[in-house]
Amino acid sequence: MEDRLGPIPFAEMSAAQQVAAQVVIDGPRGALYGPFVPLIRSPELMSAAQQMGEYLRYRSAIGTRLTELAILVTARHWSQQVEWAIHAPIAREYGIAEEAIAAIAARARPTALLADEALVYEFCVQLHQQQRVDDATYAAALAAFGEQGVVDLMGINGYYTFLAMVMNAAQTPAPPTSAPPLP
Structure with a gap:
């Protein structure tokens, strides 16, 4: 299967994509990988998703x-x-x-x-x-x-x-x- 929404080099991302990507990179995940690679195409959606995921994965009750x-x-x-x-x-x-x-x-x-x-x-x-x-x-x-x-x-x-x-x-x-x- 071909990766339909593969990685985008950081330098080729829009300003909004770079901001959203940097938040993920600077957080507990440490890198933009897995679902965040396709989600970066929608930086606002990715940002909301990564915030929810950070809570659920690292701090759930x-x-x-x-x-x-x-x-x-x-x-x-x-x-x-x-x-x-x-x-x-x-x-x-x-x-x-x-x-x-x-x-x-x-x-x-x-x-x-x-x-x-x-x-x-x-x-x-x-x-x-x-x-x-x-x-x-x-x-x-x-x-x-x-x-x-x-x-x-x-x-x-x-x-x-x-x-x-x-x-x-x-x-x-x-x-x-x-x-x-x-x-």
């Missing part, structure tokens, strides 16, 4: 370990290779079991999950597959994570769905990674 798990479920649902390549190693680093990561990649229900991870997995799978979350799962998530945690979990699923759609349509290539590509 459910913590990094569970955030990374939710990202993996979303990446698998959308068969999004860039998200998978970036986030599978991070999920592993933050304690998501290798067996669970492999099961998600294979579209199988992971058995090697802690209780809070199993709850996040179920919540995310229901939200993606059924476009809703049943009462029992919602109540369990509310009890475990509180309202802010539940809203952040919904936001993580929505945000990474947005990024997946952008990169799938743009055919953004996955970076080199230690994670095997999704089957």
Whole structure:
């Protein structure tokens, strides 16, 4: 597949693109990569997206370990290779079991999950597959994570769905990674 919206050299970006790109480069990501490569074509949209993503990825109310798990479920649902390549190693680093990561990649229900991870997995799978979350799962998530945690979990699923759609349509290539590509 050909990358439809590949990198633009910084010197060739418009002033608005350069400002938006520099914010991403100066932030915790440290570089303009992944979804921000196609999104730079719309600097205001990219700026709004990167602010939301910075919160959800680095400061969500459910913590990094569970955030990374939710990202993996979303990446698998959308068969999004860039998200998978970036986030599978991070999920592993933050304690998501290798067996669970492999099961998600294979579209199988992971058995090697802690209780809070199993709850996040179920919540995310229901939200993606059924476009809703049943009462029992919602109540369990509310009890475990509180309202802010539940809203952040919904936001993580929505945000990474947005990024997946952008990169799938743009055919953004996955970076080199230690994670095997999704089957």
